Amino acid sequence: MSEKVSWFKRIRGGITTSTREKKEAPEGLWYKCPSCKHIVDTNDNAIHLWVCQKCNHHQRIGSAEYFGILFDEGKFKEVNANLVSADPLNFSDTQKYTERLAASEKKTGLKDAISTATGKIEGVETMVACMDFTFIGGSMGAVVGEKISRAIDCCIKKKTPLIIISKSGGARMMEAAHSLMQMAKTSVKLAQLSKAKIPYISLITDPTTGGVTASFAMLGDLNIAEPGALIGFAGPRVVRETIGKDLPKDFQTSEFLLEHGFLDFIVERKNLKSRLAQTLKFFAA
């Protein structure tokens, strides 16, 4: 044979070994970008708002970090912090739902997958509801629905704009139809907010799928997203199984959604606060 023919073609670059044994540094000191493998000091990482300085990968962060980034001097007042799930179905699969909840609370220090807080963003009084993916995949159950519902009531009463930062795998299976109905609940409440002509900005972050995409995340007066976030209704694995072939490279990314007309704009985290503040002022002035 005159030329070598390779039998297998590598589709994606770099073999990724994510096993714990392969970690090169003790946890807490160094951070390795999951995208480009660049290693940085965790303090530097935080200073750069958990965005890789080499490849611009926006890491997943939680409500505490977003509140810190957005609110003036990091000052805010959390509301309805003590709502917890009631396990209405006495749900149990391989593990009891109550045990899952307890384990999640212990791991994250959070009571559920969303926190709601009020504070000032460049002087504009704003309600921010932010999801936490670390709490059972950011899944939406009754607590998420109720906290959003109460936040909306508060926004209508005080005429403050609403920002919801979505980051969720969708509805929480362990609350079955109760969690399905949270899609209805949040959407009908948003209809009320819309009627009251209070602005609602939906900030969609990595990852946002399922029932959250199919309810409040897509219902903003403005829908915006961080770069490179996974956003979709069906998860990519399900879509791949349905169509039986590989998905386009940028499928279900923020950039893909912007191109298809479902986002108003994409904002980098370093500009997030100033862009949101400017946008809130557009509505107010």
Next chain:
Amino acid sequence: MTFLDFEKPIQELWEQLDKAKQTHEKGKVDMSTTIADLENKIQETRKEIYSNLTPWQKVQVSRHPERPYVLAYMNAMTYNTFQELHGDRSVKDDKAMIGGFGSIDGKTFMLIGQQKGINTKMRQYRNFGMANPEGYRKALRLMKLAEKFNKPIVTLIDTPGAHPGLEAEERGQGEAIARNLLEMSQLTVPVICIVIGEGASGGALGIGIGDKVLMLEHTWYSVISPESCSSILWRSWDFKEQAATALKLTAENMLEQKLIDGIIKEPIGGAHVNQEESFQNVKKEILKQVAKLEKIEADKRIEARIEKFSSMGVFVEG
């Protein structure tokens, strides 16, 4: 007749009945008493089995291949006056979501629902009752049309879910469903939603925001199908029965949890055993509910609709 696995005793009696009828028809032996006996027995056995169905068995009944689908209800209830209206005016006509005007006892309704195919060829044509974004957008277009001319809306829900395809994602499946949830809460006309088969997740809810949400006796409504739930939480397809029980997805469960407003009885043995009776049951219920709803002012009706969905979900305030 197609029999489900738990209907074996009925199937055996049915076969005996068939033989008895054949013998009788040949004219040699008078089998009329045997036939009557067997018919009684079949009815009793049906009653016995169908009053003790497990959640998973109800899921099976809801998917029975002979069960009447949405279009059959639409045609029967309107005495074939149903006029289908096509297209979302933007992309295409979704064959999995159908809708149009129909007259029920002289009164005009907007009827909308997911249609499953009645045979192999049609199942593909109807995409197994899994709508794309344009289906949800067509549904909304028709609802707005009904609102404009003050006609009540009835949605009939029967879907294994919204279609999880590539084009569906490109055209915003999530946005299409979300938009319907918001817009349906504001419709000024009465809205009645009835689960007549499968009520799977957001795909079902996308036409499910109504003043009255009802379920037929042997249907299910939940956030996920028992099979998918099993595969995700148990990491195996083998726990669908447990998943069906854990999800509390039957009409009875849903009413207990106050997530629906009522249950419509099915003929003994399921809707497919006596389709005409099923159509009449659903029609009667629609007329009854709409008469009540029309007495309420539009603003009050919208307020009550929002209040109902806003109060769903159980939590503890610690």
